Amino acid sequence: MTFQLIGVNHRSAPLEVRERLAISEATLPEAVQRLAQHPGIDEAMIVSTCNRVELLARSQNGSADLRGFLRDYFHIQQADFDKHLYEFKDKDAVCHVFRVASSLDSMVVGEPQILGQVKEAYAVARAVGAVSSELDALVTRAFAVAKKVRNETEVGTSAVSVASVAVDLAKKIFGTLAGKTVYLVGAGKMSELAARHLLAHGAASILVANRTYERAEQLAHKFAGQPIRFEQLYETADRADIVVTSTGAPHAIFRREHGERFMARRRNRPMFFIDIAVPRDVDPEVNKVDGIFVYDIDDLQQVVASHVSDRHREAQRAEQIVALEADRFLAQLRTADVVPTIVSLQEHLETIRQAEVDRVRGRLGALTPEQELAVETMTRGIINKIMHTPITTLKTAAREQQATTVIDLVRRIFNLQQKDEKAKAEKAGGSGADE
């Protein structure tokens, strides 16, 4: 049993290649089915998002030709995309799946969407019956690992865009944005974006002031806000808890004395200025007024940068979790591998023993209960002694890397392969009749 993975992502391939290989939502079930039926493949799943296309499969011996499948499916020349593909096997494949689900392989490390996308891909593969046993275990474990990474590291907690940093800061000041008033001074694209973010997080009302009143009206209309004439700016600004400034004014609009006046009128309730204008609209002196917090575009970008580096640091801790979990998962699979072999070995020897005992009994005639017991004990004893070493070897092998080789060997030595296949065929026939 081997996991195999092939794919492209935002790092390995340019958009032109990724879009060439993308599989749409509508065609995905059919593609997964075809992959599952590809020679040598037992189970399969496909994740296709705008940043990545990945084929994940379980094959008997790891030699399934995934490149060949891509070539056939997309009708492309091998050379076109070969250099953009990455391919993983076994532990590397397991690690990669865990990393993708935990959003460590994402363009923005820690972004939460990818987990949902993997979950959807899994649902599709399940629906068409392409995953059933070990691949199923792998993917469900990947979800658990993703959850663990999210809980135990801070890889996805900090905001990494200017607008979301602004929202975070507002929450740091006000606790909740519910019922807060946002004042847009200047009606640019950036302030519109910030307003949209603040509203999405619960801000209650919007005021808009702009040099050209019509533009203020337009923007206010968009957010069901209130347009205000620029001349009334200073009389109305104290109504706002959050002021977003983005005018093209050459000098600061808000100076320290304005801030002090606002605070007096607001009875010292805090006020948050987000100044995204260059040159700045808010004099840095305003930040010195008690209860007023001024963040300009540089401050916000610095927070973004520090959060990005935080994420990278946390990502390293997450990588350790992933590596550890991958080892643990594979060890579990190997133990699960060994158990059926041990069982069939025991069954195999027991059948031989029974047959031999019956044969001897036929020759000797009726035995006394004591003799009967002696024969049973002796034969059982022999078998247990013989089985002892193979079983311990199997169990140790399960804990180490070479489980598959040892399993193969034991199966071949005791000729277990054929019998199991026969049993499997019977079982499959039985369940086939049920369906």
Place this chain on the structure above:
Amino acid sequence: MPLLWLKVAVGFYAIGLLWATAAVSRPCNFLGKVVMPALGFGVVFHFVSLAESAMTTGHLTLALMSIHESESLLAFFILIVFFIVYLRWRTLSPGIFVFPLVFLLTFASSIAQQPPRFDSPLLRSGWIFAHVALIFTGYAALFLSFGASILYLLQERSLKAKQLAGYLSRLPALEVIDEIGYKSLLLGFPFMTFGLIAGSVIAQARFGPNYFFDPKIVLSLLMWAVYMVLLYTRWNSGWRGRKAAYLATFAFLAAVGAWAANYFSGVHRFIAP
């Protein structure tokens, strides 16, 4: 026995102390998870200790009369107020101030020998119990409010300096801290007021009008006055942040002074002459 229970409680409070020390430098997830249950157990044992102490002395108020047992009782009330705050705002942050203080008070109380006691008809009155319990609740609220105003200052500083890393990034939002501080003040004020009234009634009955110039009384009144000013400035002009923190510190110092006055007051001592 009461001392034993108290020692168990101190053990649990030590976890709180540990959390508070860790929180400032390097927060620990595990401690964050166990600290509230540990304190919960601590409070239960603490309560058992107080109740048993009251029962063995045969009367509620006698239990309060030594300095060590009053420390233990004060710590108990502080924790109760902290629990109320925790239930309302779900934040451990005030614990940075609360846990060490609670630990110190109960620890000092628990290593003491069985305290000497005295008996007088005065102490058998319910008034004195009301007096102590009310004042202590007031102290506890004042302490919490003081802690909150320090946290407010720290948070305001860090937001203004745009330094958002480290412990400060885990503090509750500025307005939440503000609300905790203000609500604690509001909650504590009636307790403090009625506690002082109860105290005056007792003093009046025992010493007549001459008690008034005792340092304990003067400091208590000063503390109450600052408390009033604190509430008034907040209510009238919304003082918070730096100014409010200075006032709260002043009120807190006055409260510590009033507490310390027990050592040199002529009429109000832990252990009467």
